[in-house]
Amino acid sequence: MIQDSLTDPVTILLAYVLVLWYTALILWYILLQKQRAGYKNGNKAQSTENESDLEPPALIVIAHPDDECMFFAPTIISLRKQGRPVHILCLSTGNYNGLGAIRSRELEASCKILGVRQTDCEALDDKRFPDGPKKWNAQEVASVVAHYIKENGIRIVITFDSGGVSEHPNHVSCYDGVRHLADTGKLDTNIKAYSLQSISLWRKYSGCLDVIVSSTSGHSFLAVGSPSDVWTAQTAMNEHTSQLVWFRKLYIVFSRYMYFNTLDRINA
Ligand SMILES: [Zn+2]
8 A cells, every 4th residue: 555655656746855955945945045245244245256346335227117136136135135235227117007006105105115225226217228029229228228327436337138038028138338438438347237037937937946956057146035035025026016917916926036046257
């Protein structure tokens, strides 16, 4: 009887799932302890680079209100826990459905929960960057980002990568703009630029289980959210009431971007 149950496919599958969950939870715990020790020692979270590679203030360049909490929350919270000022530059108001003014206010409320000052959180209402399924001009994005960097003494710039997480053309345009700055030598050598890794669909919705892949895949920086950080990110997303359709409610539970961020360096 016992031997039969041990060879039962359902039992074997359950055993695999249990092992996977325990491995993920243990790994998540270990990484959190390591990150907390880093905060205490004044180090830079799970950076694989020199300490000086991540210094305040940091700028997150996003395309739409809600990108900050749907994709970048672990990074923002991690930087804030290090006592670093974080600025959010949102290149559109998210006005595709005529809700730009509402979404701009929602962004401010979300930023407040994430620990970003209202004065450091800006949504641009700029005709060059309409919310929609078209790419923006990289040079124009670069020009706006460069101006913001100069005006605010930014030392770290973080944005999407060439996959834009969801391949949204506006997200990709943020990357193209920062990439353009790096490629044309318009980023000072003391400014570090990073991009948020896009990942496969099955990883994207694997929640905390993705820690197994995130912690072992190549990256320059890993931000690990604690359960309370995940709650903070979800609370911030709840401020985007105009966007809280059913699938986004599922997203904030299952998306790995609410738990972990892996970043790559854009400039050398
Ligand atoms: Zn977006």
